Amino acid sequence: MFTLTEAQARLRDTARELAQEAAAQAAETDRSLQYPWPMVRRMTEAKFMGLTIPREWGGQGGSYLDAVLVVEEMAKACAVCGRIAVEANMGAVGAVMAYGTIEQKRIAAELVLAGDKPAICITEPEAGSAAGEMTTTAVRKGDKWIINGVKHWITGGGVSRLHLIFARAIEDGVDQGIGGFLVVRNGENDPAQLVVKRRIPSMGLCGMPEAELHFVELEVPDRMVLRAPGGFKRGFGKLMDAYNGQRVGAATAALGIAAGAYDRALAFVQQRRQFGRPIAEFQGLGWMLADMSIKLEASRALIWQAAASAGPNGFPDRLMAARAKVLAADSAVEVTNAALQLWGAAGYSRENPMERAVRDARMFPIAGGTAQILRNQVAEQLLGRKLPQTRDGMLKLAMDEATKQAAE
Numbered sequence: 460m461f462t463l464t465e466a467q468a469r470l471r472d473t474a475r476e477l478a479q480e481a482a483a484q485a486a487e488t489d490r491s492l493q494y495p496w497p498m499v500r501r502m503t504e505a506k507f508m509g510l511t512i513p514r515e516w517g518g519q520g521g522s523y524l525d526a527v528l529v530v531e532e533m534a535k536a537c538a539v540c541g542r543i544a545v546e547a548n549m550g551a552v553g554a555v556m557a558y559g560t561i562e563q564k565r566i567a568a569e570l571v572l573a574g575d576k577p578a579i580c581i582t583e584p585e586a587g588s589a590a591g592e593m594t595t596t597a598v599r600k601g602d603k604w605i606i607n608g609v610k611h612w613i614t615g616g617g618v619s620r621l622h623l624i625f626a627r628a629i630e631d632g633v634d635q636g637i638g639g640f641l642v643v644r645n646g647e648n649d650p651a652q653l654v655v656k657r658r659i660p661s662m663g664l665c666g667m668p669e670a671e672l673h674f675v676e677l678e679v680p681d682r683m684v685l686r687a688p689g690g691f692k693r694g695f696g697k698l699m700d701a702y703n704g705q706r707v708g709a710a711t712a713a714l715g716i717a718a719g720a721y722d723r724a725l726a727f728v729q730q731r732r733q734f735g736r737p738i739a740e741f742q743g744l745g746w747m748l749a750d751m752s753i754k755l756e757a758s759r760a761l762i763w764q765a766a767a768s769a770g771p772n773g774f775p776d777r778l779m780a781a782r783a784k785v786l787a788a789d790s791a792v793e794v795t796n797a798a799l800q801l802w803g804a805a806g807y808s809r810e811n812p813m814e815r816a817v818r819d820a821r822m823f824p825i826a827g828g829t830a831q832i833l834r835n836q837v838a839e840q841l842l843g844r845k846l847p848q849t850r851d852g853m854l855k856l857a858m859d860e861a862t863k864q865a866a867e
């Protein structure tokens with residue numbers, strides 16, 4: 460059971476207030492497909508961008524729990540604003556603040572505190588869930604790394620300035636493992652070799668560009684390599700560790716969208732009358748609302764628990780993050796769908812916010828680790844054993860076990 464501190468309750472109230480402005484522009488952001496720059500400016504003034512950045516770098520030194528309070532309120536009003544609050548506080552930001560050099564932290568802090576939402580570049584056309592199979596390479600040439608490859612579904616592609624690019628680090632022709640490379644668009648590197656090839660049309664969250672990025676002989680100075688402890692060999696695991704923070708953020712954005720739809724459904728059933736009485740009196744609808752509220756409260760509990768699992772300089776626990784993301788994402792799809800149903804035809808109309816919530820919620824069981832992949836991760840942790848998904852991996856496991864048994 461969590462009790463918010465007075466400061467956290469105040470932070471949530473401030474976010475609630477700003478969310479009213481976000482709500483007023485949400486439909487237009489969806490319709491116009493435009494990134495909501497005016498709201499980003501307001502979120503920057505409110506210090507919601509870089510809230511989790513330590514005070515020594517100019518941020519608020521906020522915790523993951525502080526950040527999820529803001530994300531939920533913003534997402535209730537405007538899903539795109541909620542996602543901006545996620546990426547301005549978690550994911551790449553968390554990774555740089557944990558593993559970065561002084562210079563990298565300074566660059567990231569300056570950008571984010573001025574309103575940048577960094578982009579995290581992991582997924583490739585042939586490496587989605589199997590992200591470890593990525594083929595983008597960073598080949599060392601003296602004190603530079605040359606990146607070549609294609610990433611797609613990169614949130615913020617074309618608007619984000621700071622990019623954290625995952626790539627295979629190749630030194631002296633040898634694959635050292637997956638590392639993180641920091642590139643600033645329109646910044647000091649101003650790389651013409653980072654091409655925003657196209658915007659991918661998407662079902663929901665329409666003001667947020669999803670882009671295909673091509674790296675063509677993209678030069679990254681060695682000082683912009685994000686070196687996690689353990690070097691490149693442990694690089695992927697360490698970067699994914701940081702990414703657990705963003706999974707909690709994505710879970711919260713899903714929760715916020717669903718909670719906003721639920722609030723609207725609850726209000727609607729009280730005033731809509733059929734058969735001479737408020738539809739709220741129909742038991743079937745009451746049960747729908749009960750189930751919706753149970754899913755929301757359970758999601759919030761897991762999210763807060765996961766957010767609070769992060770130590771002062773650490774990241775949320777991997778198992779808790781995966782559980783929270785699975786429940787919140789699946790629940791958001793169910794709750795928004797039920798909320799639309801409660802509104803009847805009015806819910807289906809593009810003049811009202813319910814159909815937008817259904818579209819916005821749909822991405823969460825896909826992005827940030829699909830609902831299936833995260834269930835695999837939960838199972839791995841519960842069983843305390845690796846569950847390789849490749850045929851080779853499974854075969855190797857079986858052969859290792861057979862060898863062990865034969866030796867016993």
Ligand SMILES: CC(C)(COP(=O)(O)OP(=O)(O)OC[C@H]1O[C@@H](n2cnc3c(N)ncnc32)[C@H](O)[C@@H]1OP(=O)(O)O)[C@@H](O)C(=O)NCCC(=O)NCCSC(=O)CCS(=O)O
Nearest residue numbers: 581588589590591695696699700705709777826827828832
């Ligand atoms: C991790 C996977 C890509 C599976 O890949 P593999 O089977 O090849 O790798 P594993 O052996 O499972 O893991 C390799 C290594 O990393 C460590 N690891 C993996 N996940 C985590 C984690 N969550 N936290 C901490 N450490 C982690 C693992 O222990 C291994 O380390 P050791 O070698 O044992 O030391 C796959 O399971 C996966 O996660 N796929 C999903 C990819 C994904 O999430 N993509 C997100 C892209 S960004 C995005 O979508 C943004 C959307 S949003 O708005 O947020």
Ligand SMILES: Cc1cc2nc3c(=O)[nH]c(=O)nc-3n(C[C@H](O)[C@H](O)[C@H](O)COP(=O)(O)OP(=O)(O)OC[C@H]3O[C@@H](n4cnc5c(N)ncnc54)[C@H](O)[C@@H]3O)c2cc1C
Nearest residue numbers: 579580581582587588612613614822826827828829831848
């Ligand atoms: C809106 C949106 C925003 C995104 N933002 C980013 C971003 O900013 N940065 C980034 O790097 N990526 C981003 N992504 C990409 C996202 O991370 C991937 O879509 C996701 O990891 C799944 O990869 P995939 O789409 O290639 O699906 P696939 O991996 O091809 O999966 C297809 C289906 O197979 C299932 N599946 C695959 N493997 C298994 C398995 N082993 N067991 C059970 N089921 C399995 C999946 O669950 C899914 O249902 C975004 C995606 C979306 C939709």
